[in-house]
Amino acid sequence: xxxxxxxxxxxxxxxxxxxxxxxxxxxxxxxxxxxxxxxxxxxxxxxxxxxxxxxxxxxxxxxxxxxxxxxxxxxxxxxxxxxxxxxxxxxxxxxxxxxxxxxxxxxxxxxxxxxxxxxxxxxxxxxxxxxxxxxxxxxxxxxxxxxxxxxxxxxxxxxxxxxxxxxxxxxxxxxxxxxxxxxxxxxxxxxxxxxxxxxxxxxxxxxxxxxxxxxxxxxxxxxxxxxxxxxxxxxxxxxxxxxxxxxxxxxxxxxxxxxxxxxxxxxxxxxxxxxxxxxxxxx
Numbered sequence: 001x002x003x004x005x006x007x008x009x010x011x012x013x014x015x016x017x018x019x020x021x022x023x024x025x026x027x028x029x030x031x032x033x034x035x036x037x038x039x040x041x042x043x044x045x046x047x048x049x050x051x052x053x054x055x056x057x058x059x060x061x062x063x064x065x066x067x068x069x070x071x072x073x074x075x076x077x078x079x080x081x082x083x084x085x086x087x088x089x090x091x092x093x094x095x096x097x098x099x100x101x102x103x104x105x106x107x108x109x110x111x112x113x114x115x116x117x118x119x120x121x122x123x124x125x126x127x128x129x130x131x132x133x134x135x136x137x138x139x140x141x142x143x144x145x146x147x148x149x150x151x152x153x154x155x156x157x158x159x160x161x162x163x164x165x166x167x168x169x170x171x172x173x174x175x176x177x178x179x180x181x182x183x184x185x186x187x188x189x190x191x192x193x194x195x196x197x198x199x200x201x202x203x204x205x206x207x208x209x210x211x212x213x214x215x216x217x218x219x220x221x222x223x224x225x226x227x228x229x230x231x232x233x234x235x236x237x238x239x240x241x242x243x244x245x246x247x248x249x250x251x252x253x254x255x256x257x258x259x260x261x262x263x264x265x266x267x268x269x270x271x272x273x274x275x276x277x278x279x280x281x282x283x
Contacts, residue, residue, distance in 0.1 A: 076135070177216070186223060200232050
């Protein structure tokens with residue numbers, strides 16, 4: 001029995017779409033909170049049209065070939081958008097492999113009287129959609145990595161706020177571990193704020209840094225040096241007893257840096273540097 005797969009799929013396009021949509025809507029894992037049914041149908045219809053338009057008896061087993069570039073582009077767009085919307089890899093896999101179920105259902109209905117031909121096309125269709133699945137997962141991972149990188153940048157910005165506490169005084173509370181990348185962000189934010197505010201004193205508060213080792217100390221020293229090059233004096237506050245012991249034990253020289261036990265002490269010291277005295281009012 002001679003079967004032209006392209007003509008068969010074009011003829012049964014509407015039926016395939018309905019099978020696919022019904023399976024998706026009946027699935028308990030459907031995330032209609034992330035993607036409405038109308039958008040889901042439009043997305044599915046676009047992908048199905050590209051597949052039906054491209055597939056033929058010769059390329060059925062070559063889903064990664066250039067002939068399927070349009071399909072691959074649509075798959076990539078779907079995967080990246082779903083990664084950004086919050087879909088899981090499982091949700092996306094169910095979506096793509098649901099197309100396979102719809103295609104195989106139509107094949108079974110149309111050529112059920114020719115078991116050998118049905119078996120042959122079942123294998124070939126499965127291989128085609130499996131290759132689509134590989135493309136989908138690869139692009140989904142890229143999309144998720146983009147989301148993670150963006151969120152990491154946003155968190156870095158949030159976790160390194162530079163606060164103007166007084167005219168000529170800025171403070172930067174550091175929370176979490178300092179590494180090379182984060183130190184760069186800290187320095188850039190601090191130096192830019194010094195320029196923007198014309199501040200002459202910067203306070204680095206490390207109360208929220210869980211531990212200080214030689215690497216973290218070196219990062220702090222670099223930040224202090226960069227601040228001094230901008231013409232501002234730097235004070236490190238939040239030196240807890242355990243941090244002080246660690247610094248001494250490691251032989252780290254912080255003698256040329258002003259250090260204080262608390263942010264309040266650092267602020268008081270900074271006020272004295274600019275000849276400012278704060279007193280309680282007498283009632």
